[in-house]
Structure formats: C-alpha cells, structure tokens
Amino acid sequence: MDTVKQFDKQTFDALLSKAAQSERRRANLNVHASYEDVVQRLFIAMMPDSYVRPHRHTQTHKWEFFMAVEGKLTLILFDDNGTVTKRVMLDATGDCRGLEIPPNVWHATVCEAPVVFMEVKQGPYEVTDDKGFAPWAPPEGSEDVPLFLQHLKAVKEGQSAAVINDATE
Template sequence: MMRALIFVSLPQMNQSGDNAKGSAATNWSGSMDITVFSTNYLNDLAEQAAGSPRRRQNRNVHASYADPCQRMFNAIDPDSYLAPHRHSPLQGNETIVAVRGLLALVIFDDLGRISESLLIGAGHCSAREGVAAGADIPPLRWHTILALEAASILLEVKAGPFDPQMPKEVAPWAPEEGTPDAHRYHQSVIERIRQQFEWCERSK
C-alpha cells in the first residue's frame, strides 16, 4: 500500500558518507515556509551521481537521524551496483517512489534466486504497461534497485529515528561492491531484467 507523502521545509543535512552537499532546494516565494524540489535540484543531484565513482548519489531531506520520518532522493545510473540487502523489522518498511527515469526493484529468495521483479518509473516511462509508480518493501526481504535509464531518481521514505549502528544487512551471497565479481553479477541481473521486460531497451 502506497503512502501519501507531505513535503515540509527542513534544513539540508551535511553528513559524511553518500549524502550530497549540493545546493539547497528552491524556496517557494509564497507565504508558507515550503521547500520546492525543482528540476534544477534534481538535475544537480543526477550530475553528482554521474560524477561519483559509485555512480549514484543520495541527498537527505530530513534534518537529522533523530527525525521520525527519514526521506531522501537517490539518483542512480545504470552501472551503479547496489548489493542485494534487507532491513530488520526494527527498521520497518521502506517506501520507494520513482521521480525520474526507469528502475527495477528486484526481490531475491534466501538462496539468491530472483523471485520477483517490478519496473518503477516516472515521466515518459510511467505510461508503459507494467510500470508502477513505486513500491512498499517490508523488512526481511532481500532486494536491490537497478537503474535502467541514466539519471534515474527515487524518493525513499523510512521510519525514523535512524540508527547508524544498525545498518542494512548485505546478502551473504552478494559480491562485494567494487570487485570484478560485483560488476559481472550486476550485469547478469540487469540482462535478466531486460530479457524479462524486452521493451525497456527501447524506453529512452
């Protein structure tokens, strides 16, 4: 079940790790204190992802780890490998909504076999048959996200507060990020998804 999302104005975080330190979102000139996530805001994030060695970049909307609602934008390019992982029940569900481009949510069983896959997209991709706007992922489900189009962007929402001492659990059968095995594995999963959804090669 998808959740309604309300954006409120919060100062942008400057944390270590993957969180972007780019320009702040455009401020709305109306009477309310609202932050607008403009096209320039998304373009800037996509450019940072393209220039990152990991080929992805996230930017937090929440003000701190203590916030009860943790939300971020995540720009991902097709050659970015996110190791299959899962979250504990204490971390709760993870909601993802496509903001730009075309991506695939891939679910695995405990042995690392693909059990489910779902295309999620926005803009011109959203009109395709079988493309969802997003998904709500329960805890303990092994999963990864693949970008099938350059500069694809997700909005991710999780319950807070966030405990950095309780990170996501990477699948034991998943290759370590940055290794040759990871590159081969990533390409093989993308190829399987493209074969399943033949038209996604022509989605641009």
C-alpha cells in the same frame, strides 16, 4: 519557523550531475533534518553502473517506500537463497510509480538509464544496523561487481541471482 522545501527539475538535474561524478555512481539529497528523524526522506539519483548490493532491513519496523521521480528503476526481490521472487519496474510516467517493501525482504535496485527516485523509510537511521547484506552477492568494490550487476539486470523471476556463493561482507 520551518522553511517550505521545493524540489524542481533543477534540483534533480544537479543531483544527477553529482551522481555521474560520484565514485559510487549515485548521490542522495536528504529531505529529513537528521538521521534521528523517525521518518527518513531522501531523493536518490543513480547511474546505470551503480551497484546496490542486495540487502534487507532486519528490524521489524524498517519498511521502505520507493517512488520514481524521473526515469525508470527496477526493484528486484529475492528469497533467502538469492532466487528472484519479483521484479518491479517503477516508471515516473508509467503505470507503476511506487512500491513499499516490508521489513526482512531481500531487495536491490538496478537501472538502465540515469534515474531519480524518492526513498522513504522508518528512522532513525543507524548506519551500523541499517542493512543485512546478502552473503550470495559480492560486496561493493569487489572485482566481481560488474559481472554480477550485469547478471542482476538480466535475471528473471524464478532464476537465481546467487552466482557468487562465497562473498564476504
């Protein structure tokens, strides 16, 4: 018999604590049983200094859905050259709480304060084929990340986020 899963404030507080202690400054709690599941469901806690390299999901069936659970999260959408096409703030207590991103759309997430959000996406999860990273953004761990993350938080629609042109994966 399947077990009913409950997600309460204690769950999210523990996830935020785990993210704060993580080197990547984020942590996830998978709701799905396996990476083979056809729908992947997870909660993600993220700190303001966590860097999610702009990426897209190139498989034609790989959409993503995000919903703010606690706090605020900004999703930034880009064109192929790194120009910001849209900024959407998800706010757990505001007007816009969720967003679905279709396949092949460049995007990144940034936050100003600790946040918990839910991500739902098409499975199965294939680690080697999940993301195509933006060549105009520094790879995770690069010394350029702090400056680039600061730029991402400030860049406006119509402006370029591509401050680094020779980034490698």
